Amino acid sequence: METFFNPRSVAVIGASNTFFNLAATICNLLKYNKYHGNVYAVNRKGESVHGCPGYASVLDIPDEVDLAVILISAKNVPGIVRDCGEKGIKSIVIESAGFDEAGDEGAALQEEIEQYMRRYGLRILGPNCLGTLNTHNKFCCFYGFIPEKYGDGFIAPGTISYIIQSGGIGVLVLDSFNKDLCRVNKMVSIGNKSDIDEADLIDYFNGDNTEVIGMYLENVQNGSKLMKTAMRVKKPILAFKVGRTAEGSRAAMSHTAGMANNDVIFDSACRQAGIIRLKSISELHSMPKMFTTMPLLRGKRVAVITNSGAFGGIAADLLVENGLEMAALAPDTIERLAKTGQLFNAKNPVDLGPAMSKQMFIDIFDILLSADEVDGLLPVPNVWQDIVVEAILELIKMCHHYGKPAALYIPNAIERILEIRSMYRIPVFESPEEATRALVVSHQQYTYILKKEQTHEGDAAEGAGKETESAIGV
Amino acid sequence: METFFNPRSVAVIGASNTFFNLAATICNLLKYNKYHGNVYAVNRKGESVHGCPGYASVLDIPDEVDLAVILISAKNVPGIVRDCGEKGIKSIVIESAGFDEAGDEGAALQEEIEQYMRRYGLRILGPNCLGTLNTHNKFCCFYGFIPEKYGDGFIAPGTISYIIQSGGIGVLVLDSFNKDLCRVNKMVSIGNKSDIDEADLIDYFNGDNTEVIGMYLENVQNGSKLMKTAMRVKKPILAFKVGRTAEGSRAAMSHTAGMANNDVIFDSACRQAGIIRLKSISELHSMPKMFTTMPLLRGKRVAVITNSGAFGGIAADLLVENGLEMAALAPDTIERLAKTGQLFNAKNPVDLGPAMSKQMFIDIFDILLSADEVDGLLPVPNVWQDIVVEAILELIKMCHHYGKPAALYIPNAIERILEIRSMYRIPVFESPEEATRALVVSHQQYTYILKKEQTHEGDAAEGAGKETESAIGV
Numbered sequence: 001m002e003t004f005f006n007p008r009s010v011a012v013i014g015a016s017n018t019f020f021n022l023a024a025t026i027c028n029l030l031k032y033n034k035y036h037g038n039v040y041a042v043n044r045k046g047e048s049v050h051g052c053p054g055y056a057s058v059l060d061i062p063d064e065v066d067l068a069v070i071l072i073s074a075k076n077v078p079g080i081v082r083d084c085g086e087k088g089i090k091s092i093v094i095e096s097a098g099f100d101e102a103g104d105e106g107a108a109l110q111e112e113i114e115q116y117m118r119r120y121g122l123r124i125l126g127p128n129c130l131g132t133l134n135t136h137n138k139f140c141c142f143y144g145f146i147p148e149k150y151g152d153g154f155i156a157p158g159t160i161s162y163i164i165q166s167g168g169i170g171v172l173v174l175d176s177f178n179k180d181l182c183r184v185n186k187m188v189s190i191g192n193k194s195d196i197d198e199a200d201l202i203d204y205f206n207g208d209n210t211e212v213i214g215m216y217l218e219n220v221q222n223g224s225k226l227m228k229t230a231m232r233v234k235k236p237i238l239a240f241k242v243g244r245t246a247e248g249s250r251a252a253m254s255h256t257a258g259m260a261n262n263d264v265i266f267d268s269a270c271r272q273a274g275i276i277r278l279k280s281i282s283e284l285h286s287m288p289k290m291f292t293t294m295p296l297l298r299g300k301r302v303a304v305i306t307n308s309g310a311f312g313g314i315a316a317d318l319l320v321e322n323g324l325e326m327a328a329l330a331p332d333t334i335e336r337l338a339k340t341g342q343l344f345n346a347k348n349p350v351d352l353g354p355a356m357s358k359q360m361f362i363d364i365f366d367i368l369l370s371a372d373e374v375d376g377l378l379p380v381p382n383v384w385q386d387i388v389v390e391a392i393l394e395l396i397k398m399c400h401h402y403g404k405p406a407a408l409y410i411p412n413a414i415e416r417i418l419e420i421r422s423m424y425r426i427p428v429f430e431s432p433e434e435a436t437r438a439l440v441v442s443h444q445q446y447t448y449i450l451k452k453e454q455t456h457e458g459d460a461a462e463g464a465g466k467e468t469e470s471a472i473g474v
Numbered sequence: 475m476e477t478f479f480n481p482r483s484v485a486v487i488g489a490s491n492t493f494f495n496l497a498a499t500i501c502n503l504l505k506y507n508k509y510h511g512n513v514y515a516v517n518r519k520g521e522s523v524h525g526c527p528g529y530a531s532v533l534d535i536p537d538e539v540d541l542a543v544i545l546i547s548a549k550n551v552p553g554i555v556r557d558c559g560e561k562g563i564k565s566i567v568i569e570s571a572g573f574d575e576a577g578d579e580g581a582a583l584q585e586e587i588e589q590y591m592r593r594y595g596l597r598i599l600g601p602n603c604l605g606t607l608n609t610h611n612k613f614c615c616f617y618g619f620i621p622e623k624y625g626d627g628f629i630a631p632g633t634i635s636y637i638i639q640s641g642g643i644g645v646l647v648l649d650s651f652n653k654d655l656c657r658v659n660k661m662v663s664i665g666n667k668s669d670i671d672e673a674d675l676i677d678y679f680n681g682d683n684t685e686v687i688g689m690y691l692e693n694v695q696n697g698s699k700l701m702k703t704a705m706r707v708k709k710p711i712l713a714f715k716v717g718r719t720a721e722g723s724r725a726a727m728s729h730t731a732g733m734a735n736n737d738v739i740f741d742s743a744c745r746q747a748g749i750i751r752l753k754s755i756s757e758l759h760s761m762p763k764m765f766t767t768m769p770l771l772r773g774k775r776v777a778v779i780t781n782s783g784a785f786g787g788i789a790a791d792l793l794v795e796n797g798l799e800m801a802a803l804a805p806d807t808i809e810r811l812a813k814t815g816q817l818f819n820a821k822n823p824v825d826l827g828p829a830m831s832k833q834m835f836i837d838i839f840d841i842l843l844s845a846d847e848v849d850g851l852l853p854v855p856n857v858w859q860d861i862v863v864e865a866i867l868e869l870i871k872m873c874h875h876y877g878k879p880a881a882l883y884i885p886n887a888i889e890r891i892l893e894i895r896s897m898y899r900i901p902v903f904e905s906p907e908e909a910t911r912a913l914v915v916s917h918q919q920y921t922y923i924l925k926k927e928q929t930h931e932g933d934a935a936e937g938a939g940k941e942t943e944s945a946i947g948v
Binding site (some may be wrong): 048167179218246252259281282312313321326413414433 | 639690786
């Protein structure tokens, strides 16, 4: 699998100097990124593209080629795949569309490709995909990218890896990271996944420097394989799946050629296999920071701290509606809180009132984090003074000290939240709903790890989840 | 009620030159805003504050006073209210906290105030509130505001009026409008609402230049009055209520002295009285633009248009999960769509693919809006070229022409959405979930208006809703 993210040499098939040629943008991007490997362009005229030496066929390339990236019209793809097989290229990305997602004719072409795949022992990514991105070595075969246009979120190396069944979603995640704390490690667009699927990639990301795995899925073809793989992996696996309704399934089908899966079964499979199911696309980029910056939530009892009274009630509603609990503070804890100063309310939610010192914030954080009856915090501090930001920076250290997380929300306009988050590098969520969800997924991951460890110890990894795993396979 | 938003003269009681005096910030704000009325400061020394002439008592002010704004410690408030009564001031804002929300002692003080209220025939706003804001004449008695710090969202005159039971929420709404299309007409913080409540204000906003009424409530004391009032009002009334859970209710109680209301009953009352219940605080500022920029959604059949394939399925899921329908396009409509050019998919969702002209967008919008089987649109255009923005600007005009709404979402990072929305003044929502909700609330308002018109015609306005109206009263 490593070849797809770190090839020593790559042939971009379809790259030419024609106006608006999409494959040429890949050559351009790799040159712009100063990619360390050799890049060849393959086109009818055998012309060089953006400084990459050109050949009329992969068979003419004098050197060994690790990876072929194909972006030509669908009907010509099978012949090119055969050429790649003959040349000894074992790893192929087919970015062209027009296969299973495009009716019978396309399906026949995809079948032909799969025959060559078996004959030559190839591994194929796609068809109908955007390819791969590795921020650490700057390898990227996404087409259509204008390198000058993308921000830090696209190229700064990080630790979150994504498996996506839509290029558009990948771009949205990368774009959103420009103003967030996480960065991407690797991203792979799997398209129609005629060969390589999400399970193969989860397995691969389990062995590299990935901290969190994010997935956007339109369908699952081999549910059993996905479940078995996910059960072995203790890194958080976050999945958003489209097609929760019949209408959504039909729409997804026309996009990446999936079969409609029963969503209830998928949901149950996720719970059994320890996959965290996301509720919106934005959670793909908003949730990972909860895992990279905070310890896991080991219990359900949460304390809310706010200096903006209304948010005490709002947070309490959200926590309870989402299956968490408002921690019932012990009399001793309440007494210690009351001693810190002029609190509006020393119960949970703790209402700090407007006038506060940095030390008072820190004292309150310490009292709550050290209390046995509190598993984690949902602080909603209005950042009206620098001391609040300073106190939050201390809070992050204290969370690690006590092994308990805090999911922060700042009740300010969104642009102010983005500014504070980027400027001070503090894990702030964009709404009280999002902060609550971060606590929920953190606790979910904690229970999944416990279960996976037990399953592993009992040597029953292969047996678990039998009830549903067959049901979600197509 | 007009006096609370447009007094000819106002006495700010408690304003002095002591360091960190909160009432003084009100004098400062009114001077900064060049408020047209007379502003007096009342403090023990009788000293002037920020250029407002000072008096030791309201009784010493030589001129008539329309409105008194009181921000002194709770125990001194009853005596001051009596003075106001003696002076002939009929309208009083009590911003001080420490009454019903602060235990028995506070409750006794509030009771004393209410006695004076009855004796002198006063109208009282609060206690424990932030006061009023009128962007059209720049009257604002919110305390603690540093005028240089607030942006356009705070002072530019608009048409959305808010009734809020928490100053913090009001500030959040105002702050959020800096990067949105709506602006505030009036905002009023009602606090413990010992006299003036949300129903009085809905009634008032029904008669002024308000287009949409937004409410943030922590409790409802007179459910019957609220329902009867709301039933008469055809302007959209949007309400967010905290206390959906027992834990949230308890937290709200410590904030503004409410009684826990049964949320199921409140929900049913809203449906009967034609109040749109909001699902998150952010909807208070995100939803009004759907009413000010678009016609109402008259049916449930929605067409999705996207140039980013994945969002077709995502939008379809959201629409169906939220009780709307994916419009089943007529063969004739599909044929017309197919003729516009190289579409990926001419069914609903319409997948435009990446290469498009402005005219093609417009043609597709026109075909869908003119189709009998389509009630509204959910366009998800990736704004990768200026032509897309230009087409959206045309779409807004077309929506008014056909009397059908479009709820737009742009699948880009949030900061890019904010930028495009402010720059081009197009009603873009910040997530596909928010765009879907905008369609839902638009359709809800349409059905409410129909019902209110029928109820009114049947002269049954007084009788409707009898089942629940008594149940939500305390």
